[in-house]
Amino acid sequence: MKATIIALGSELLSTTKLDKNSLHITEALELFGVDLIGKLTIGDNEKNISKAIKQLIPHTDLIITTGGLGPTTDDVTRSAVAEALGKSLLIDPKIEEKLRHRLTLVNRKMGEINCKQAMMIEGGTALENMCGIAPGICIEHQETTIFLLPGVPREVDHMIETYLNPWLKKHTSENGIQKRIERTMLKIACIPESEIEERILPAYKEFGREWITILGSPGEVILHLKAQGEETHRKTKLYTMQQRLRELIGNDVFSDQADWSLEKAVGHLLANQQNTLTTAESCTGGLLAERLTRISGSSDYFLGGIVPYSNKLKTALLGIKKEAMQKHGVVSKPIAIAMAQNVRLQYQSDYGIGLTGIAGPSGGSATKPVGTIHIALAGPDDKTITHHEKFFPGNRNSIRSQAAHWALNMLRQALHIHNEVSAKTKFSHNAVRDH
């Protein structure tokens, strides 16, 4: 089955807006193994829409439009499609009655303008809109089925769920089952895309390169895995691929969930181990604390942070001596370590992070260029200190993001190792008790 998506609306041809509804429709098509052969965006022009539909019908089994079903004069989808199919438009009394009822509920009167939304293309089926006013339409013509969906994103999602998915399920049941695609992912922090690619080369060979897509952004690589076919086969294949990739990549994988961020993984480990954290950050200006506190429940483990942006506050808040800053420079290993140790000790947490660096664009030098960052992690006991000196390329914003990201990942790794060690210790304790 071949499909085309058409997004309708002149605002989608402007310099600021993109059609995002098609992404959700594409998800539905992929799940049922339908080939999306193209996407179109057309303005509110009846002639252009009608022409496009006419041209597509001979080459497409399924056409899905979004937008242009509203009551105003620039909403021309219904009439354009009717014109393309050579059908007439009629007021559907049932829809009219439902519209009148819905408008009464929100204290509005049915005006002449709303009647347009009760128009049905001859031979079509109305798709009742439970999230809004405009009903959708489904109509068959020759070998092609056309779905007319509204443009408001949550209304589109509702219509996909309620009408499109069941239709797809029914009409792809023969060979659709064999083509259905399911996806999962693995998220990796702070390793370059090229290095991940090298590590997973064996998996490319074992599973086929087309099933693993690697997508890198600064500080994060996501491996998108997909499998096709009947349900048990798909799920088993995804699970096997995921296990193999975890084996190849090691503990740099921090999640397999789309909605898990690095701070969520860190928070999960801290909460599990009942450990607390404080932060002292200079060049990231609060970004580290902000990311940690994005997570609901972070008050269980994050006691607080300080942003001693000026040297005066580094002394006032952390007791870092002016002489030490002069001797080593503020962006240095000793200062980062002092920040981590002092914030941990002064405010009594298990872990403390100290972060200092040059985010630019000014402030760099030959020995300490813009992008130089020192990160230190103190804890969980008084003696344990980890320090990383890093150089991050990019602009101010990108350097700050990468620095906060790296700090979170340093903590994640420490917690991860600590987690494994405790698990082993617990195991041996049990073993001893068993004897």
Next chain:
Amino acid sequence: MKATIIALGSELLSTTKLDKNSLHITEALELFGVDLIGKLTIGDNEKNISKAIKQLIPHTDLIITTGGLGPTTDDVTRSAVAEALGKSLLIDPKIEEKLRHRLTLVNRKMGEINCKQAMMIEGGTALENMCGIAPGICIEHQETTIFLLPGVPREVDHMIETYLNPWLKKHTSENGIQKRIERTMLKIACIPESEIEERILPAYKEFGREWITILGSPGEVILHLKAQGEETHRKTKLYTMQQRLRELIGNDVFSDQADWSLEKAVGHLLANQQNTLTTAESCTGGLLAERLTRISGSSDYFLGGIVPYSNKLKTALLGIKKEAMQKHGVVSKPIAIAMAQNVRLQYQSDYGIGLTGIAGPSGGSATKPVGTIHIALAGPDDKTITHHEKFFPGNRNSIRSQAAHWALNMLRQALHIHNEVSAKTKFSHNAVRDH
């Protein structure tokens, strides 16, 4: 002149990627008054691309494609367009030589695979790519001109600048001048879209509704203004509209620059008045400090911030008494004011901000629901205190963003008023001196 944009690449038909290059191309088209009648996205399929080009040629004066000019087998734009025009593909020895030279510069050898990028459509002109390897192509066919641009965003921008804009300038000079569109904007903080709409009603009448677009997002409204026609006319109209709208909206306008954020406007005022700032924020977790320090040079006025997330740290860092927190509750006017005053006094800044609230999803009560925020601003002298109690709807993320945004705007307004008062004082001083 009518134009169509075609984005090529199977990844653009996936569930995660959208064609963004078309936005920049649209900007160029708008500037020269060209009507964009539609956008297409097609996968790496030679037959489908070729068919689409053939169908478009009779209806379009200008077709611009992006993507599919790389060296690998899935890059089929050149051959698809050649096929659609009934032209052959030939190796262009000049391009081949240039490619060889470019690859040598980056220590790579010219492989057979790269030769593909030296292929030219018979009758076409090569567009040298100074930002990458793949050259573009411009070719005329019947009444239609086709531009083949690469897919990498910065290469597209370079080609728009170097080849497309000059071409458009030349070919739209007759009636294009009359149709050219220029844009500007006004940015407004913390006023609902509907209220702005009411304030600017007279301007709709005076200038015509189609030239003013109002776009609202949480905490910010942007008015996009446009004017069409010959240069002096356009610029005068934009200036007049802007002045009139500023008059109608008042000092809630914080900028007319696309790249000015609220924190940039605040930073500008602080730096101008040579004032310093410290912050104490609880529920926003560092977001306020982070936004302030996004601005390069913020160390001139931002001394630092503290994030006393736990009550323990509210006492340790700000000297806020346990009893006071128990009496009023942590989310209260007295605590917000104490936070603002104490951070200002302890760390010796001109202004201090205190922010406490319930970001949720848990922690709310009947009298203090999730979304309740107290913000206090202390300074510039010991007596001046401003306090706002706000309720922000939405989820955790949205509540935090709105709270930080509101705090920034409170400070901006205080600085703005202070600025005007000083300006007036200076003026009267001068007046006195003059006598």
